Amino acid sequence: MGRSNVYHWMDGWNYYCILRSVENLTEDKNSEAHQIAPGRRQFLKMVAILGVAAASAGVLRSGLQNIIPPVSSATGGFQSLQLVSTAGIPIKTTDLTVNNPEIVMFNYPLLSDPNFLLRLGDSRNNDKAITSSTVTVPADGSTFKSPAGVGPYSSVVAASAICQHLGCKPPELRYHPPSDSSYPGKVHCDCHGSEYDPFNGFSVVSTPTNKPLPSVVLRYESSSDAYYAVNMVGPTIFGQPSDLSGGTPFPSGTVTTKISTESP
Numbered sequence: 388m389g390r391s392n393v394y395h396w397m398d399g400w401n402y403y404c405i406l407r408s409v410e411n412l413t414e415d416k417n418s419e420a421h422q423i424a425p426g427r428r429q430f431l432k433m434v435a436i437l438g439v440a441a442a443s444a445g446v447l448r449s450g451l452q453n454i455i456p457p458v459s460s461a462t463g464g465f466q467s468l469q470l471v472s473t474a475g476i477p478i479k480t481t482d483l484t485v486n487n488p489e490i491v492m493f494n495y496p497l498l499s500d501p502n503f504l505l506r507l508g509d510s511r512n513n514d515k516a517i518t519s520s521t522v523t524v525p526a527d528g529s530t531f532k533s534p535a536g537v538g539p540y541s542s543v544v545a546a547s548a549i550c551q552h553l554g555c556k557p558p559e560l561r562y563h564p565p566s567d568s569s570y571p572g573k574v575h576c577d578c579h580g581s582e583y584d585p586f587n588g589f590s591v592v593s594t595p596t597n598k599p600l601p602s603v604v605l606r607y608e609s610s611s612d613a614y615y616a617v618n619m620v621g622p623t624i625f626g627q628p629s630d631l632s633g634g635t636p637f638p639s640g641t642v643t644t645k646i647s648t649e650s651p
């Protein structure tokens with residue numbers, strides 16, 4: 388027939404070629420070799436048109452996947468998760484040491500997001516009440532209100548334990564109590580020297596980071612002396628497009644998150 392009769396089942400362009408071939412066949416009415424019954428012509432046209440539509444949808448989906456990254460996200464927004472021990476027992480204030488030199492962490496809002504849990508105090512390890520403050524994000528000049536401390540002394544705070552510079556985690560990133568000779572009262576990253584102030588919303592003290600650590604909003608229930616993680620504020624967690632995507636969600640129905648402790 389002087390035209391390609393090979394069908395390629397790969398993409399929209401090839402389906403277009405098929406469509407053209409079928410049209411040529413049906414239009415070449417004077418050629419005996421290409422006489423096709425009207426019913427068959429219609430059928431071939433339909434097959435080709437459906438092929439173009441399917442291929443176009445595939446190309447469109449493929450294009451969208453390049454524009455919109457796949458999202459692994461928690462559904463339904465921020466959960467309220469009670470802080471519990473590794474044995475599943477609810478954490479109480481007496482379980483938290485003021486200026487604990489050990490690294491105390493829990494995961495939130497996703498299972499793959501580690502956070503510091505700090506009960507802050509002065510240089511004599513007396514609880515220090517933490518008030519909400521306006522924190523600046525040097526990267527873009529924006530500001531946000533950090534959460535105040537919670538608990539009976541308003542001294543318990545929490546923040547992401549992933550450095551906002553290049554993502555180092557504990558033990559490289561850790562809190563140094565006020566009595567430490569190095570970096571007293573600061574969260575310091577040994578990777579490249581970034582420093583954050585947990586007494587002021589984990590704001591940036593020293594570069595190279597240009598973003599504060601995202602704070603976890605805690606809720607304290609005085610009647611039961613219980614602690615809950617309920618939200619995040621500040622910039623997004625390092626490397627994540629949003630705090631609820633880019634990591635591993637908690638299994639559905641999860642209502643607690645476990646505290647872990649490790650030595651520096």
Ligand code: FES
Pocket residue numbers: 550551552553554555576577578579580581595596
């Ligand atoms: S990763 Fe923390 S300072 Fe670079």
